[in-house]
Amino acid sequence: MSRAPREAAAYPATGNPKIEALVTDLIGRVADKWTMIILEVLDEHGELRFTQIARQVPGISQKMLTQTLRQMERDGMLTRHVHATVPPRVDYRLTPLGESLGEAFCGVWLWAEQHLAQVETARDAFDRRKE
Amino acid sequence: MSRAPREAAAYPATGNPKIEALVTDLIGRVADKWTMIILEVLDEHGELRFTQIARQVPGISQKMLTQTLRQMERDGMLTRHVHATVPPRVDYRLTPLGESLGEAFCGVWLWAEQHLAQVETARDAFDRRKE
DNA sequence: CTGAATCCATATCGATACTG
């Protein structure tokens, strides 16, 4: 399967279907709503414990917070420091890998912010056409 | 709710919870796996009809292709041109808005490609620790 | 050819209760 050459690519396609599948899978994983918000919160505050993150992410359930933090830890996005105290205390902090993802997402975040109104207008127009 | 100032922000936070909710919702919508692939395919080929896109996106079901294309059209990402012929022919093409999203996603795409191995390593290490 | 409509399995997620 050969790709036609082109001068301006929006995506750096490798031409390798297997690699691209892995890449899209990875993006699907990290592009999760909670992941992005936690990424932002941790980047902003440096280091936070469980309940502090929960407070900074309104609407998240305890289950999803735990789950998302575990996934991010597994993916190497953050470190988890358990203090041997009682009551327990766990600190979360972004790794350089996590920070780099945050920077990469910055472009999408900016895009969404800048084009929010435009999308809203497009939706209204579409819905009015179909009414 | 005031935010502490910081010198290097990974995300351009507005400080407005409502706006940020809208932004994350929009990101959640467009960060969809099929949306990103279709965006890439259309950017690469310029204009394609329904079955041509289907062939370029291996694994997608007809239902998801239709659904995703509708959503993208509603969001103003692409235009849909129906030819009054029989059998019917429908051409899809990115709008400037769609192209701009593709460019914004380029950074994430690159990040995933460049850090794929690193994430893989982190996962292996995590799984081995827990085994 | 380009869909829309339906059925159905699975995945996701919130709520709740319980634990060290």
Place this chain on the structure above:
DNA sequence: CAGTATCGATATGGATTCAG
């Protein structure tokens, strides 16, 4: 405090069938 475990509602997505 920081989870784990479980249940049930809802969303998601593939397969299939039908239609203009």
